[in-house]
Amino acid sequence: MNATEPIWMQVPRKDFYARHMGQGRHWDVAIIGAGITGISCAWHLARAGVSVAVFDAHSVGSGSTGYTTAHLTEALDTRYHQLIKVVGDEGARELAQGTREAIEFIERTAQEQQLDCQFKRLPGYLFAKTAAQADELAKEQAACTRAGVAAKWAEPGALPFEAVSALEFPRQAQVHPRAWLLGMAAQLPPEHCQIFEDSKVVDIDDGQPCRITFAHGSWATADHVVMATHSPLNFLFFQTRLARYQTYAVAGPGSITLNGLYWDLDDPYHYLRGTELDGQQYLIIGGEDHKTGQERHTEGAFDRLAEYARNFGVTVKSAWSSQIIRAADGVPMIGRNAASKRVFVATGFDGNGITYGAMSGKLLAEACLGRTSRLAHFVEATRFTPAASFKSFVSENVDFPVYLAKDAVAPAEAKSVSEVEKGEGKVVRVDGKRAAVYRDAQNKLHAVSSVCTHMGCHVHFNGAEKTWDCPCHGSRFSVDGEVLQGPAVKDLAPVSLDEEKPAQRREEREEPRPSAPH
Helix, strand or coil: CCCCCCCCHCCCCCCCCCCCCCCCEEEEEEECCHHHHHHHHHHHHHHHHCCCEEECCCCCCCCHHHHCCECCCCCCCHHHHHHHHHHHHHHHHHHHHHHHHHHCCCCCHHHCCCCCCCCCCEEEEEEECCCHHHHHHHHHHHHHHHHHCCECCCCCCCCCCCCCCCEEEEEEECCHHHHHHHHHHHHHHCCCCCEECCCCCCEEEEECCEEEECCCCCCEEEEEEEEECCCCCCCCCHHHCCEEEEEECCCCCCCCCCCCCCEEEECCCCEEEECCCCCCCCEEEEEEEECCCCCCCCHHHHHHHHHHHHHHCCCCEEEEEEEEEEEEECEEECCCCCCCCCCCEECCCCHHHHHHHHHHHHHHHHHHHHCCCCHHHHCCCCCCCHHHHHHHHHHHHHHHHHHHHHHHHHHCEEEEECCCCCCEEEEEEEEEEEEEECCCCCCCCEEEEEEECCCCEEEHHHCCCCCCEEECCCCEEEECCCCCCCCCCCCEEEECCCHCCHHCCCCCCCCCCCCCCC
16 A cells, blocks of 8 residues: 555645745744644744744645644653653653643634634543553553543443453544644734745754755844754754654544544554544544664555554545654653754654644743743753663664664665666666666656765665655655655755666666566
């Protein structure tokens, strides 16, 4: 199964692109990224009377926010019994309160701005399918009590499918993420905030003021800069403390109606919710996570998820994937960037991107305004918790040296571009050097360098989504080399296939072999 667009992409959008930014303009705060973190932060700053510019490399809601499954919940991917080991009871209580306030913010703004975004309060259920998982649930319920989270044992029959036991989290929520985001962006007061799309930032100078440089050659300045880009802009300090995972989702009409949010305890885990699309009830099922760039047959993740979805009678109509980022200690990283005075970041949201995004938007706005809070202390981006995260820190960072060394000496996947079938991507030897070559459905070849521009690892082809993904730090590129997700900033360099040896060029002019039957 190959990827399609998320079901959220059907929402009509306004053109936010301000075409006359001008060279050297200045704002109080420049926000890089027009997803939920950036737009939430802009909302709080604009209401405080601060001048704000929001820059996005593509368009509002085209990144991670548009690819989420949008569970709004204080039930976190890093379980509370794990969080307490890192931040203690007080830190866990602050995180729980922060997520509750984030959900309330989304609810309040949806009501006040009359946004047609399908916001709905409903319970969430973390359920066990085995006795061993039930033991973990008991541990989590005790930790939730310590953290002030209202988790209780679900009544028998509360779930529309069988489970050994389940924890119920009352008053969680779901939303149409792109409808909320586009609605909020359209309501930002133009006298305080402007949004600039197609404005890719390639460099930030943390001066006084900060200087932001764009790929198209212009620049701007700001007193403070907020990096709301999912992955911080090539900050090496962060890359060693973050792990990037690809997560998958399928959606379609199902045989049951879901009146809650559901997460299992499998590894890899799965999560479920419902939504309405064109007057029809859909089920959305996600999961099958794996490290970005380290799964050679990504179609298999979609296939396994579709098989899981069949348990609920789902006929898959849409399938997509997204990238989630996990911090080594399981706690999001929000606040001032290390070695910076005026640059702030937000990352490490794991699978709680919408909730943490709204939470971090408020925290980053407060930081730009010189305010602080107890929660900000527990999630500060400059922290390092070796006792709590050392094992994860080591296991995640072994990828870089291993893949850097292994791929550097590994043979190319093909000796000639003639071995690359339609719809396929392979690393090919071109004039003695390796190139990432893709052949599209029209038989056109796309060739770029296979060397990731971040730290020199070699990219792997993602067959389900037709991208080149880096197994070391999770950068993703289009078949033409354009950066789709960081931490890489520079595109993959184009490779001319005219550099092939004459014998290889003759092979390329021959008709490609028919694809093998599946």
